[in-house]
Every structure is written in C-alpha cells, then in structure tokens.
Amino acid sequence: MGSISLRNVGVLAANPLFQNLNLVIGEGDRIGLVAANGAGKSTLLKCLAGLAEPTSGEIVRSRGLRIGLVEQEVPVHLLDLSLREVLHRALDPEDRDGQDWRIDMVLDEFETPADLRERPMRALSGGWQRLALIARAWIAEPDLLLLDEPTNHLDLAKLFWLETWIGNAGYRAPVVVASHDRDFLDACTTKTLFLRPGESVSFAHPYRRARALLDAHDAAAQAQQEKTLKEVKRLRQSAQELRNVGINSGSDAAQVKSAQMKRRAEALEQGARALHQERPGEIRLASRGTHARVLVRIENVVVATPDGRGLFTIPRLEVAQQDRIVVLGRNGAGKSQLVRLLHRAATEPDSVPGIRVSPSLAPGYVDQDMSQLPERTTAHDFILSRFRLGDQRSRAVLAEAGFSIERQGLPIGKLSLGQKARLGLLALRLSYPNVYLLDEPTNHVDIPGREQLEAEILDSDATCIVASHDRSFVNSIGTRFLLIDRGRIREIDGPEVFYETMRG
Structure with a gap:
C-alpha cells in the first residue's frame, strides 16, 4: 500500500x-x-x-x-x-x-x-x-x-x-x-x-x-483581521502625529520613529490575509403574492409515462399556500412525471382533467436536466430575451449570480453542469412564481448553492412541490411528504422510513 x-x-x-x-x-x-x-x-x-x-x-x-x-x-x-x-x-x-x-x-x-x-x-x-x-x-x-x-x-x-x-x-x-x-x-x-x-x-x-470547525476557524480569522486592521489604523494615526511633531519641532528622532511606525503598519496590513468569500454572487428566490388559500386541487388523476403506461393514481390532493411538499419514491415510480404533469396543468389551464389550479397561480419549473435552457443561446441573450430586463440589468443579475462577462457570452451548451444549474435557478427566480415545481433542483449545485436555495425557500415562505435525492435538502425544507409506492401515492409523516427501506 x-x-x-x-x-x-x-x-x-x-x-x-x-x-x-x-x-x-x-x-x-x-x-x-x-x-x-x-x-x-x-x-x-x-x-x-x-x-x-x-x-x-x-x-x-x-x-x-x-x-x-x-x-x-x-x-x-x-x-x-x-x-x-x-x-x-x-x-x-x-x-x-x-x-x-x-x-x-x-x-x-x-x-x-x-x-x-x-x-x-x-x-x-x-x-x-x-x-x-x-x-x-x-x-x-x-x-x-x-x-x-x-x-x-x-x-x-x-x-x-x-x-x-x-x-x-x-x-x-x-x-x-x-x-x-x-x-x-x-x-x-x-x-x-x-x-x-x-x-x-x-x-x-x-x-x-x-x-x-471551519466556521469557528473563519470566525477566529475574522476577529484577528479586525484586530489587526484596528492596530494598523492606530499606528498610522500615531505615525502622523509624530511626523507633525517632528516637523514642527525640528526633531529628527520623532520623524525616524514616525517612519518606523508607518512601515510597521504597512507590514501588518500586508500580512492581514483577505478572508475567504465562498462565491461572487448569489441567487435569491422571489415569490409572487396570491390571496388564494388552495392553489392546486387534484381528484382521481392518473399519472402516466409519456407512452401512456399508468404509474399511479392520485385520489385527492390539495396544495395550499406555504405547503412544501416532497415527493418520495424509487426511480421510475413517477416523481418526475408528477412534477411535469403539474407544470402542464399550471401553464395550460384545463388541459389535465382532474387538476384545477387557482387563476392566480404562477408556476416556476426546473427539471433535473435543465432542459428549459436553450443550448445554443448565450446566457446573456437568454436572460435578456426571456425577461426583458434590458442589456445592463441582464448583465448585472448574471454577475450577481456568479457569471463573469466572459461566461455570459458563451453558448449555454458550453457552460459546466454547475453553471447551467445556477443559470436555471436564476431563471426560476426571475420568473417570479408563487408555486415552485422542482425536479432534482440541486443536481450539480455546490454546497453553498444548496444551502442558499434552502434558505431562500424558507425565508420566502415559498409554496413548492419537490422531487429530490438530496436528504439534507429534503429534511431542511419539507413540511409534507408524499410517497409513491406500488402504484399508489400516500402522505407519510417524514422521509426516514422510506430511506430505511431503500437501504435494504
């Protein structure tokens, strides 16, 4: 070895x-x-x-x-x-x-x-x-x-x-x-x-x-930097006072001491390391208001594959404001199909029998492949044309989300998977929805991005329906849990029992 x-x-x-x-x-x-x-x-x-x-x-x-x-x-x-x-x-x-x-x-x-x-x-x-x-x-x-x-x-x-x-x-x-x-x-x-x-x-x-331990390390570094910069400020003030005394009194010793203090201040300032910043920008979700208490009602709806094979039936389900529903189930059970069906019902009213949505519902949808992003369009042109923010504002919001000017001009297909994920979440934010339909939204998103998404969902009291394999994300945001199992969907108290069955 x-x-x-x-x-x-x-x-x-x-x-x-x-x-x-x-x-x-x-x-x-x-x-x-x-x-x-x-x-x-x-x-x-x-x-x-x-x-x-x-x-x-x-x-x-x-x-x-x-x-x-x-x-x-x-x-x-x-x-x-x-x-x-x-x-x-x-x-x-x-x-x-x-x-x-x-x-x-x-x-x-x-x-x-x-x-x-x-x-x-x-x-x-x-x-x-x-x-x-x-x-x-x-x-x-x-x-x-x-x-x-x-x-x-x-x-x-x-x-x-x-x-x-x-x-x-x-x-x-x-x-x-x-x-x-x-x-x-x-x-x-x-x-x-x-x-x-x-x-x-x-x-x-x-x-x-x-x-x-890292958070404690960073807090100590922050405290040390503040202490060092305070000492730098004190030394510079003292050096200036001594210099003035030396000039007014003609004292060479005072001016020599002033120069020494100034050099000491410069050395301390140079040695104070810049504190680590996790990311250049952040994505913040926004939520459009609505007075409706129930945003989605579902009765006797069959969720099926694209070729029409039935996966499971929903006898009855209501989605109320501030519900954060996590959909659990094995791969192929129909989680993505459910999220996709709800998106179609929300964007094409009366297109899905058995699903009624509030007229004030404004959906925000992200699928796990970010397929809503046009691969040949640049990030800048996508944001500019989709949301009509104007050239400068489009560049600004992309910069806030961590996209350099160079990255903004690249075709989306040439962005990394992590960058595509950030762009998809930025587009979600800018659509200003009041219901988030999220299919594996943390795919390719780094830990700071996942924590930011969790915090924004909680802080905005967002209503959302989520399918995710990220256990930390699920435990942080979920208020209701639906399990798809053996062709049925039912509400359960939490995800732990499901996780135990998956461990075998």
Missing part, C-alpha cells in the same frame, strides 16, 4: 484555484474534498492522478502507485462498448486472457443485473454509467481511488449502496471523494479538505463536524 504527498501545491488559472496545499494521503484515508463549483476539485483530482501538472509545488507518489480516477462524464471512446467490454479493457493487457472471472466478480460486487452487462454504455442510465466507471477503476486494483461527484444521477438505493461500498473499499485503498452531497460525505469519509484559493483547511472529521 503506497501513499501520495503534496508539498506546497498550487494551480493558477485566471486566478489561483488553490495554493500552498500540503497533504499526505495514505492507507485507510477516506477524504472528502469540498469546494464551490469551479474552485478546483476536478483539477486537483487530475493532478493527483498525474493527468495534469500543478502550477507550483510538487506531488510525490510511492513507486509503482496505481491510481484510479473516476471522472464525471463517460469518455467518448467508451460509449459504444458494452459494460463487460469496458471492464475487460481496464485490465492490464498482459492479464486480459482468462480473466473473465475477475470481470464477473466485480460485476457481481456492484450488483449488476445480467441484462445490463452486455448493453452499450450509451444505453445505460446515468446512474449505471456512474457505477460502471467506478467498477472500471476498481477492477484495475488501484492503490488510491479518486471519485469526482460519484453520486450524480444515482437513485437513493444506489446511493446507499455506494456509501456502504466506499466504507468497505476504504479499508483496502485510500479514497478521495469530491462531492456536494452532505449526507454522503458524512457517511463515507473520515477527513475533510476544504479547498480554497488562499488557505485550504483540513480536519480529521467527516463533513458536518468539519464544517462546524
């Missing part, structure tokens, strides 16, 4: 992503890597894997260290290969003959259904593509496993399985996990590295305990 050491490692893009990073990863380590979108998590993982070079510092690997990196997207050259062939090609070429047993062993370990094993990667669901990439890295028997957003596209059953698997794998090889899922990080990591442009901070604790 080897190790990897980082010594004063830094990466400089347009601005520093991180710098002076010192870290040792060794046997049994399970490290959570936490940072905002675009802050360097994927870059650091590529540096660890040897696929990218840091701008400064050095990375020292044990001789012969084998590293498995699982990136967020399926490499194009693997899309037309079967899942079995993907694992076969991950084996050392000298060991491939007669190694079918190893492929079957890993496929069994990942509980892969027989009908998926010969299916091309492009035909697999997003969740199975993620697991296939992890299995591909694992079959090569790495000494270090690097996982970049491994929970993307996983349903709860697979997410719980992966938590357990990483816990077991961590005893055989160190694991570094970059993730925005707070519960996932708590479940499968023992250390946390908060990656920052200035001073990165690490703690030998899972995410939530580490986050509390």
